Amino acid sequence: MSQPASAPPSPAEIDSRALRQALGQFATGIAVVTAIDPHGQPVGLTVNSFAAVSLAPALVLWCLDNRSHNLTAFQAASHHAINILTREQEDLSTRFATWPVDRFAGLEWTAAAGGAPVLANCCAHFVVANETAHLSGDHTLFIGRVEQFAHTSDRDPLIFHAGQYRCLAEKL
Ligand SMILES: Cc1cc2nc3c(=O)[nH]c(=O)nc-3n(C[C@H](O)[C@H](O)[C@H](O)COP(=O)(O)O)c2cc1C
Structure with missing residues (x-):
């Protein structure tokens, strides 16, 4: 029996490539999330x-x-740091999305609560206590309580849209 045209697709029928492309229309910033693993x-x-x-x-x-x-490292860590990248830090975004590389090689960072690494020269950072790690589909949703944060307004953020890095244009 065929379904009416208006019926929503079942999860198995969702085209994940098309879904990714649609989600990519939501422009975002980019962050590097850091923590200290059980080996330090x-x-x-x-x-x-x-x-x-x-x-x-x-x-x-x-x-x-x-x-x-x-x-497992993020589940075990008491804290993590969310480091918001600047438009000059596209290389860090690539580095922290590549495996295997020594992601911290030559990087300047300081340890915050729970040892969470705060990277130098970002637009902003948030040091958060790991409150909940909730399994949700193929991802785990981490919700954290902000314990410390800082920002600067003299650096522009790195933007991600439709699979491309961008930077801010003039105000509307
Ligand atoms: C722009 C961009 C955004 C990303 N966003 C996420 C994200 O929100 N969650 C995630 O798990 N991976 C995300 N990734 C992919 C991870 O950075 C990448 O798979 C990384 O190698 C995972 O490293 P790990 O397996 O060592 O944790 C993103 C990658 C890029 C380039």
């Missing part, structure tokens, strides 16, 4: 799933692919 080593990866959740209490979220090499 810094870990981190590039994400664009960062978002604000709540102002009071101050909560933020990001999503981690369940296939990540760093899933």
Whole structure:
């Protein structure tokens, strides 16, 4: 029996490439999320799933692919840092999305609460206590409570749109 044309597709029928392209129309910034693993080593990866959740209490979220090499490290870490990249830091975005490389080689960073690495020269950073790690589909949703943050307004953020890096144009 055929379905009416208006019926929503079942999950199996969703074209993931088309879904990715549609989601890519939502322009975002880029962050490198970092933590210290149980061996004391810094870990981190590039994400664009960062978002604000709540102002009071101050909560933020990001999503981690369940296939990540760093899933157990982020689940175990008491804190992580969300480092918002500038337009000059496209190379860091690429580096922290590439495997295997020494992602921290030659990088300037300082340890915040729980050892979370705060990278130098970013637009902003948030050091968060890891409150919940919620398995949601093929990703794990991390919600953290902001304990410390800083920003500068004299550096432009790196933008990601439709699979391309961009930078801000003039104000509308
Ligand atoms: C612009 C951009 C945004 C990304 N956003 C995410 C994200 O939100 N969550 C995620 O798990 N991976 C994201 N990735 C992919 C990871 O950075 C990449 O798979 C990385 O190699 C994962 O490293 P790991 O397996 O060592 O954790 C993104 C990559 C890029 C280039």
